[in-house]
Amino acid sequence: MKRTSALFALALLLAVGSPAAAAQPAADSFPCPQQIAALATCYSAKLPSGALVLAAVPKNWNQNLIVYAHGGPGPMPPTNDLNSRGLARYSIEVKLGYAWVGTTYRYLGFAVQQSADDTDEARQYFVDHFGKPKRTILHGASYGGLVGAMLIERYAKNYDGAFFNSGMLAGAIVGYQFRADLRAVYQYYCKNLPRPDEKPYPIWMGLPSDSKLTLDELTARVDECTGVTKPAAARSELQKKNLANMLAVGGFRESVLIRHMQYGTFNFRDIAKITQGKSPFSNRRSQYKGSDDDKALNAGVSRFDSDPAGVAALKKEAEPKAPLSIPVLAIHSINDPQVSVNAEAVYRDLAKATMSANRLVQAYTDESEHTAQSDAEIAAALDELTRWIETKSQPSPQSVAARCNAVTSSFPGPCRYRPEFQPHGY
Numbered sequence: 001m002k003r004t005s006a007l008f009a010l011a012l013l014l015a016v017g018s019p020a021a022a023a024q025p026a027a028d029s030f031p032c033p034q035q036i037a038a039l040a041t042c043y044s045a046k047l048p049s050g051a052l053v054l055a056a057v058p059k060n061w062n063q064n065l066i067v068y069a070h071g072g073p074g075p076m077p078p079t080n081d082l083n084s085r086g087l088a089r090y091s092i093e094v095k096l097g098y099a100w101v102g103t104t105y106r107y108l109g110f111a112v113q114q115s116a117d118d119t120d121e122a123r124q125y126f127v128d129h130f131g132k133p134k135r136t137i138l139h140g141a142s143y144g145g146l147v148g149a150m151l152i153e154r155y156a157k158n159y160d161g162a163f164f165n166s167g168m169l170a171g172a173i174v175g176y177q178f179r180a181d182l183r184a185v186y187q188y189y190c191k192n193l194p195r196p197d198e199k200p201y202p203i204w205m206g207l208p209s210d211s212k213l214t215l216d217e218l219t220a221r222v223d224e225c226t227g228v229t230k231p232a233a234a235r236s237e238l239q240k241k242n243l244a245n246m247l248a249v250g251g252f253r254e255s256v257l258i259r260h261m262q263y264g265t266f267n268f269r270d271i272a273k274i275t276q277g278k279s280p281f282s283n284r285r286s287q288y289k290g291s292d293d294d295k296a297l298n299a300g301v302s303r304f305d306s307d308p309a310g311v312a313a314l315k316k317e318a319e320p321k322a323p324l325s326i327p328v329l330a331i332h333s334i335n336d337p338q339v340s341v342n343a344e345a346v347y348r349d350l351a352k353a354t355m356s357a358n359r360l361v362q363a364y365t366d367e368s369e370h371t372a373q374s375d376a377e378i379a380a381a382l383d384e385l386t387r388w389i390e391t392k393s394q395p396s397p398q399s400v401a402a403r404c405n406a407v408t409s410s411f412p413g414p415c416r417y418r419p420e421f422q423p424h425g426y
Contacts, residue, residue: 027129030080032056033088040094042087044080045125051106051118053125054083055099062097064386065133066090067123067159069115069151070102071142071371075215075266078104090139092375092411096382099133101126110270112172112318116151123158135389137382138162141371142339145169145330149320149347156325161389163382164330166371168339169347171319172271173280173311174426175339178250179264180204180281180304185249185288186261188301189242190225193218193265204281204304206268215262222261228254241292248290249297256337256370274317278310320347323354329361329385329395331377334421335368345425361388363397364421375411380404 025045032042040058047053070086086102087094094100103122105115123136138159140148145167152162168175183203187193194200201208222228226243227235235243247254271280282305291297315321332341344362351360363381365373373381380403384395401417408415 025125027055030054033084033091035088035091036094043129044083047103047106047118047121047125049106049118049121050078051121052078052080052083052104053101053122054080054087054103055101055126055130056087056094057099057130058094058097060097061099063134064098065123065126065136066093066098066100066139066163066382067119067126067136068100068102069119069138069140069144069147070105071144073105073108073110073115073143073267073270074262076108078106078108080104082108086141089371090141090378092378093139093382095375095411096379098137098382099126099130110172110267110274110318112147112150115147116154119147119151120155120158135160135386137385137389140164140167142166143168145339146171146175146318146320150318152324152326152328153320153322159326161327161329161385163385164328165373165378165381166332166336166339167330167347168343169320169330170340170343170426171346172314172317173319174346175343176263176267176271177281177426178340179260179268181283181286181288182246182250182260183264183268184283184286184301184303185246185297186222186225188297189245190221192221192225202279202304203302204268204279204283205272205277206265206270209269209273211269213265215266218262218265219258222258226257228257245291245297249288251290252337259338271314275307275310275313278307278313279304280306280310280314282306320350323356324351324359325356327359327361327385327388327394329363329381329388329400331363331365331373331381331400332423333367333369333372334364334418335366336370337368338370340426341423342426345423348423349425358394361395361397361400363400364418364423366416366418366421374413374415376404376408376413376415377417379407379411380415380417383407 027043030042030044040056042056044054101122103118105118145164227239351357384400397419401419404415
């Protein structure tokens, strides 16, 4: 019997063949992304939590499993399209022979601990239906890196190693402070979030808990003020001025303004629920620079203070703090416009402070997009991590770069590793 047929039979047996397994959702066949359609069989199910899982088992399965924690988060309903996009983006992992399982999370907003639970439940789903793999590697991308960092503090015994790319590893307070500053600067120029005729609320809160504002409506407000979705020639002079000031003060490109505003609006509303309405952010001492009138901006911008209880609550939810207990290999784009490479410096310092630096290797790629590492760069990192797990021999940024050059004959490059680079922190 072919492996895929045997696995499917095992899935059915585990799903319906015993009382203990009867509560597990069946492993229903699901179309694989076209990148791996000829190489693997895919299955999906809805877990009791409401999260959707998607698993891929390659025909040449190497008996190792990758458990994927996706990025985001965003205020959208869970759909398998999200899982399929993640599997397609990282199809290199299946091509390398790894089985793969990912989850939508039950809620796509900001909920780090809950998302960590959902991710480990996806791992358990795979084990229940396809058996225990030889090795299990956690892969967290972007926000999924933060989810993954918190997950391995609680579930490390279930994993042999972790791989993060462009991970938000600094924690939410340090990592999201710039979006709190952005919201204050945005309101100074745009005055439409909230509008003058809407009920006021603290800027750091993102939105009131009962707000019905949608993603499209937020985009319309940002566009109303900046014209950012229109060609530059179609923007008014005021829109050009507002946009130029915000980008200069924030230090990022216009292509990510709406994304940062989405996170600083909807995710901050989720954060306010976690902190029970107490601010974890402060811009009391922020000095904004780069506008056409910094003095007026700093005098007129809305100010807010952090609350110790709010800080403590968000740190508990979303700030790595424990020693690393399994090998972790993290890669990051040096000029990442969405998650600063300086997040890696915070995670590096944590590993040093907790005497677990021997379990962390970080390597940096010289590109300026978010989670844009090539197949060769990802394959090299995974190869080096798996070798580390198997041989106990710790890799280095140099060995990751060398491995990348070695795999380009099999997987598309480029190889842009910069072994000498080190981030300095925020």
